[in-house]
Amino acid sequence: MRREIYFQVFVSVAALACSLGCQEELPTERNGGASAPGVASGEAPSNMPGVMAGTGGVSGGAPGVPGGSATCALPPQRYSRLTPEALESKTVSLFPNTSGIALRVLPYSPTPQVWSHETQALSVPQQFFDEWFRVTEDLAANVDRDPGIIDPCLRQSIGDDACVRSAMSAFLERAWERPASADELDGTMQFFAGEVAAAGGATALRQTVRKVLLSPFYLFRSEVGVAGADGQYALSPWEVAGALSYFLTGKGPDAELVQAAKGGQLGVVEVRSEAQRLLASAEASPGLVRFFDELLGLQRVSTANRPQVSDAVIQSLPEETHRFISAALWQKDGLLRTLLTGNFSMVTPELASYYGATAPQSGWAEVALPDYRRGILTQGSFLTAHPGITSRGVTIRNKLLCLELPPPPPNVNQDLTKSAGSLEAELGRKPNRAEVRAKHMSEASCAACHSQVDPMGYPLDMFDNAGAYRADVNGEALDLEGAIVGSGDVDGKVTGPAELTEKLAASGSVARCFAQQLYSFASARSVGPSDSCAVSALADGFAKSGGDIRQLIVSYVTSDAFLKRSPMQETP
């Protein structure tokens, strides 16, 4: 099964061309542009990027078609370990004093092919467990100081069984983000009683609290559901609340979601309402900001080798983009087009100077940007994270078109000694940009890959490696004429950033890819052929909405793909 959704990682093949002496290195998983979970073109017999062949599957409504008749495979049941950030957030909400405690245990930095919260990326190795065990000890100091943080009745007496039972029941619900079963509560109380007998009430309470924190139900979030007659597993209201909340906000359910879960009221109608509630405010911002950060690789913004722009300005670029995303989604129309072409941003006076825009008096404010700055691809964060023509083109191809690169020519020589035949060696001097460009596009071994990506980077060449505007490079004129390649619907010549972003925004392929990427992110896994039906339905709805991102999210979270699961499978 897993082999079915094996996607080629383009970087491994793209590198071949570069080993022949091409002058700009194809981006790597470190310096930008490896593919996000995507669809291998070889597996998608379609002329539209990102479209996967339908594979059928169990019956279930497609996204945007609640209860509809489309037949889509469902994702399998699973347990997802909380990310270090989510674990920290939940723990902070339970204990009043966590200062000085290293809550972010064993931070994990996945490769760009993997979303940071993918279940495959997170497990409980020895090192994690050892550290978390010690963290629970530090956290338990809160209980030593004031047992009332678990329940006020415990301040009176830890020996009152009714109080302890009630307190632990409530604590379990908060910690596990679901009520404990009767058996689970009984087991907790038995442990407590044993500890009381061995060491007294105070120690028993602290150890019982630690036991709750060491539970797999604290560290993992379940999506296993309840079996129905149709063989599908409908997620419980608590599981739905968790899935929705961690997707949109990056943290556990808020009070309203908890109330809805308690009332068992999280069917399609209620989920739509809750999603719309969360999406109506910036509450949903953290989750979606992380989506864009990881999609576009914005974590890679670096101050290194960018002396022309101050470190402070570069370091503020990610926040600018986060504010821009929030503004586009919550203050503007929420359309993908606005994200891709919006001629504005949120800036500080220093950033306004960087952009050549009218500066606000202080703090962050929305300003209009120069005409050549259109949308997220022309913001400093993206341009700094992807400093070169090729890396920018690769990111557009991989992340916005869901396309990978073709395999290298069969006769490619991987022997690096060939690098002695590089352009610089051929010319006996450092080549200029035009010569490099010509080589990348003309020499077969380079062009196999570079011709697929560089043309989408050329229009952005007016921005240097720090994202700053430039009129030339060391006196050499810029050539901003490029092309969109591989989209299937907007291919062709483009010149400059405004035309590039306008065409991308008009592309159905880009919209379809965006829906696929959001689906992959929200479901915290790479998508494969079995997801094609759900992704296609989602993409269709997205197109009909005119590219409304909030509507896309609502369609997804009200679909069977979000609300139901197929049985977990034996390992092949």
Next chain:
Amino acid sequence: MTKSISRRSFQRWLGLGAAGALLAPLTRRLLAEAEGAAVAAPRFFVFTDGNGWGHQGMSRNAELLNTTIRSPTDWDVPNCLQALAPYRSELSIVRGLYNSHDGSQHGSGWATLSHMPKPAQGGPGGISIDRLVAQTLGAADPFSSIALGLSEFGRLDSPAECASADGEGQPFPAFNTPVRAFANIFGNGVPMADQGGAISLLQRDKSLLDAACAETERLEKTLVGFERQKFQQMVTSCRGLEGRLTSRISTLGTATTPTAPAIALDRTGLDPEVIRGHVDVAIQAFALGMTHVAHLSVFGMDAHNDGWGFLGIPGDAHEDLMHGTKPYTQGHTECVRLIADYKARELAYFWGKLKEIPEGNGTMADSTVLIWVNSGGGKHHDGHDYNPIVILGNAAGKLQAGKFIEYGIYQRSVSDVFLSVAQALGVQAQSFGAPEDSKGPIGELLA
């Protein structure tokens, strides 16, 4: 960004707890020797470097490892490995090994030690060789194995780095600071105001862990496939810690105190003191019986961001080191030689220390095998089909030492060397890694 263990906790761990932690394994080893155990249990040390050996270390016309080879047993130690020359009789080099599961431009990442393809979902594709050997050699140890490492970029799983794994989708991350590693391996984890109180608290923690492990086991038994594997790993982690607490309880009161690395708590990165700190942690972990298997991963040749500045290599030597395209002052072969030489010196230090530790009728080095493996550098930086592996030690006579073995293209895989070493160490495996690449152990290596 990374919040480490609190200083308060750390200081507490280094109290009586550290002493208690060490007696059990030490006692076990001493008792075994006193009882006349003829052969000490072997040890396995894996040293990996990401991004290979650079252009001149691994390509088919590599200058770096070129040396005079008169016969497989009569050869001169290559220039960059001169630091290991004192151990020439224990040194073997196998060159020309392939690992086709690189999966990225800059290195094999997880596949370096697992020789398995990267799954579509990411993460490791299978168990790494150190963890496989740990199942045999480390089963009775406080730590079945330890993983130490550092990264130029602070990442645990960069494709240019080499990480351990318990199986598909089950990373076994490295401690990326020596002090953090020390605290975890030798620390205790409970406050101890007095001896009696310490035992009492340890017993309470053992009770807690038993309950927590049992709960995870109950859940695990209800699952299948990958979901079950995830929780099996958690159970192993939980029971492992419980076992260590049990040892401490039974031996509290007598101490052999290890020496903590004398560097800052969170210090990491490509830094000679950090690397030496990790090496010292590994030596002490072996010496005090905390484990029989250790993996140290040190970033390779990439040289972005001034990584090897302490060797006098320019800050942005990447193009030079990895592509051989920009002639820096020292010349790229010299840069690569400097890095390889530095690593060889660290390994010589490690090996020399083992030789100072008496064991049985000889020293700890007699029963230890060290392998130096690189990530292959991927298709971009180096030929992934031409990896060298450096081996030190003969596993108490189970491995032939002093060999220089060279293979032609796609004759033998990295996994074949892993399998050979694993068998010499007593692992009952007949293949390792991707089945299509596992051609069996290398006869010229096994005694």
